[in-house]
Amino acid sequence: MAVTIRDVAKAAGVSISTVSRALAAPEQVAEATRVHVQETARAMGYRPNRAARGLITGRTGSIGLVVPDLENPFFGSVCKGVQARARAAGYAVFIADTDEDPMVEAEVVRSLAKQVDGVILCSVRSTDADVEHFAAESPIVLVNRKLGDIPSITFDNGGGLRSVMAHLVALGHRKIAYAAGPVTSWSNSERTAAFRAFAFESPDLDLVELGNFPPFFSGGIQAGDLAIASGATAVVSFNDLVAVGLIDRLRQRGLSAPHDISVAGFDNVPVSTLVWPNLTTVDFPRVQMGRASVDLLLDTVLERAGAGRVVPDIPVELIVRQSTGVAPVRAIERPDDRPILQTQLSGT
Amino acid sequence: MAVTIRDVAKAAGVSISTVSRALAAPEQVAEATRVHVQETARAMGYRPNRAARGLITGRTGSIGLVVPDLENPFFGSVCKGVQARARAAGYAVFIADTDEDPMVEAEVVRSLAKQVDGVILCSVRSTDADVEHFAAESPIVLVNRKLGDIPSITFDNGGGLRSVMAHLVALGHRKIAYAAGPVTSWSNSERTAAFRAFAFESPDLDLVELGNFPPFFSGGIQAGDLAIASGATAVVSFNDLVAVGLIDRLRQRGLSAPHDISVAGFDNVPVSTLVWPNLTTVDFPRVQMGRASVDLLLDTVLERAGAGRVVPDIPVELIVRQSTGVAPVRAIERPDDRPILQTQLSGT
DNA sequence: CGAAACAGTGAAAAGGTTTGCAGAATGTAC
DNA sequence: GTACATTCTGCAAACCTTTTCACTGTTTCG
Structure with a gap:
């Protein structure tokens, strides 16, 4: 044959x-x-014949990619990057979707590990202990999570959050809320930490945390009511979907972004430019992240040069669109001895 | 070890x-x-050791999946279905993104074919001749395209189009436009054909074709102006992205859906419920499609039962949301003997 | 001119598994 | 008790490639 x-x-x-x-x-x-x-x-x-070659060399010429949800455009982009870079390097990519389920994740990693040279774990949902276990069994690269000295690729979540905050402060906002994502999300921890640090450094600002909310449109709906109640004039959402939901809830309540409340998101998923108003968001170059993770894995696996080297966070970029604007004047109308001005509000 | x-x-x-x-x-x-x-x-x-097993059995225990663009949520869903079903059947999935490029497609299929038991080609962009060539070389299943007697899985595009049309007609629309997608798209040909058939069967309606437009938001922007100029009171768009762009263009022009023009899409991508108004669209069960394609491939490969059997189109479902509504009155106000009218414009 | 290095090639082993064939053990029928 | 079927197990070949080692013939250097 x-x-x-x-x-x-x-x-x-x-x-x-x-x-x-x-x-x-x-x-x-x-x-x-x-x-x-x-x-x-x-x-x-x-x-x-790759099987025959693999049998003798011990290498398969393929890598595994594990993601929580292929339907999520965030992971779609990562896949795209991984796949492109891997193919350029002569590797094929096995893909596995875990349906956000840690149990499935463990099983998938275990069965995948045997038939690939290394595995890229994207936004892994397992516990630290489990992840360390994976790492002990086969060469892995973590994407969107840091754990011990397991090679990992991450975005500069803190930097992203600071850019949004600076943007909003510059627009005159003084009471700003963060609508947090899932507690299990490493990215959320990073952003929350940065938010708190920012609050600590800026005692003149009034910063409130809302949530946690599920990282979907529905979470944004919930967040919307809380945001309105909080009196914040700007909300930074865990991700773009939450931001979209939040804006929709504002609309349902007869308010609008950015007129009444400014709303910003994270990720810059394609949806950001499809909704009205277009979303101000922090762009995460996901395709680049996919590429970087392949490079890191191949370096580790093939040990060409720096195995275990530390990869700096991938820089992110604030993209200002229409969902954020200058702080509304009404936020300044408040009782008595502290008159009508925003400058005054924040004490500057 | x-x-x-x-x-x-x-x-x-x-x-x-x-x-x-x-x-x-x-x-x-x-x-x-x-x-x-x-x-x-x-x-x-x-x-x-799968390599050793594969060496002797000649089977690899894996299948290949080729898609034009992993970032497109449509294909993300298909991937999800394919991956889930394949894993359940003990198969692993190799994934390949062709970047919508037929050249890449050919290369990818060729290199993938050797290391898998069969390949699923999703919305393949190659010419008929090339596809037949692929089919001759290795077991393949076509998704979203029909060609000769190559096993394929398709949606009931015609049925979907007819449901939308019936819906719009029931709402009182008499002048309806179809904003066509890329000429190279098999799905578009199907829908166009169904649209024409519908026009033929309904001589009392005034049906116009617009386009072709690129299947993105930007295509919808273009389509928007043409739709307004056409005088149609309802537009059926090639897909949801075009519909979203179209609605956005209406908004830019000071009009709105469904008040001035009703807009419907195809696919029911997640975005449909994120935009305002939520999109009336034809749901294509993509995950199910992914699963079905795996089943078909496995049947063909393993020849357990009906190789070459004909798979009926997957039924689709119209989902009515807020972007379609009753025909505006202005469309009905018409001077008597058939003056200024749209029906007249297109000459039926 | 002799020895040594070297380039080019082939024979053969090894890698882990499946599977046809044969052998051993047990049970059955006469 | 013998012949025979049946059930279970082991041996060894085969799958296709890479890679070590050895061999041949040529070049280089002293």
Whole structure:
């Protein structure tokens, strides 16, 4: 059926060793033979049997990618990056969707680990202990999570949060809320921590935490009412979906962004530009993240150079669109001895 | 390093053949031995080396999935379905993103074909000739395209279009436009054909075709102006993204859906419920489609039963939301004997 | 000119599994 | 008790490739 190295050898009149070398280690074989063999192989449409090769080399030429939810555009982008870079490096990509379930995750990692050279775990939902267990069993790279000295790729969540805050403060907002995401989310912890740090550094601002909310549209609906009740003039949402839900809830309540409340998100998913008002958000270059994770994994696996090297956070970028604007004047109307001005409010 | 069948055999005090059989063909081995071997294997954490197995059986235990763009939520869903069903059947999934490029597609299919038992080609962009070539080389299933007697899974595009039309007509619309998608899209051809058939069957309606437009938000912007100019009171868009863009353009022009023009889409991507107004659209059960394609591929590959069987179109469902409504009165106000009218414009 | 290095090639082993075949053990029928 | 069927198990081949080692013939250097 399929053409094997033996067929090529026979056709080219050389031994199979020579064919193997002509294709895999061209410098070890004489110019003439090499050319002849290579042409014969190409003419016959020979492709090495990966199973046989893997059997002897111990390497499979493929990597695994585990994501919580393929339908989530965030992970779709990461996949795209991973897949592109892996293919460029001659690796194939096994994909596994865990449906956000840690149990499935464990099972999937275990079964995948045996048939790949390494695994990229994206936004893994398992406990620290489990993740360390995975790492002990096979080469892994963590995406969107940091744990011990397991190689990982992360975004600069803190930097992103600070840019949004600076943006909102510059627009005159003094009471700003953070609508938190799931407690189990590492990204959320990072953002919350940065938010608190920011609050600590800016005692003149009035910063409130809301939530936690599920990271979907529905979470934004919940967050909307709380945000209105809080009296904040601006809300930073855990992600874009929450921001969209929040804005929708404002609309339902007869308010609007950014007129009444400014709303910003995280991720810059495609939806950000489809809704009205377009979302001010922190862009996370996800495709780049996918690429970086492959590079890191390949470095670790192949140990070409710095295994275990530390990769800096991927920088993120604030994208200002229409969902944020100057603080509304009404927020300044408040009783008595502290008159009508925003500048005054915040004490500046 | 890894525990092999040999280790298990030694530990269990049997031959490797027995171990192999105890795990793969349990009925061929005595109850007692089988239990003993299975327990030993499990205790030692034995997992068969897939490369070795593949080498001898000629099967890899994995399938390939080729999609044009992983960032597109439509394909993300299909992936999810494919991946879930494949894993349930003990298959792993190789994924490949072609970036909408037929050249990449050909290369990817060729390199993937050698390391999997079969390939699922989703919304393939290659020419008929190329696709037939793929099919000749390896077992494939086409998703979202029909070609000769290559096994394929498709949605009932025609049925979907007819439901939307019926819906709009029931709402009193008489001049309805179809904003067409890319000419290269098989789905678009189907929908266009159904639209024309509908026009033929309903001579009393005034049906106009607009486009073709790129299947994105930007295409909807273009479509918006043309739709307004056409005088149609309702527009059926090639997909949801176009519908969203179209609605946005209406808003920019000071009009709104459904008040001035009703807008419907296709696909029911998650965005449909995130925008305002929520989109009336035809739901395509994509995850189910992914599952069905795996089943079909496995049936074909393993030839368990009906290879080459014909799979009926997957039924689709109209989901009525807020972007469609009763035809505006202005459309009905018309001077008597058939003056200024749209019906007239297009000449039926 | 001889020895040594070297380049190019082939033979053969190894890698882990499945499976056809044969042998051993047990049970059955006469 | 013998012949025979049946059930279970082990041996060994086969799958295709990479890679070590050895061999041949050529070049280089002293």
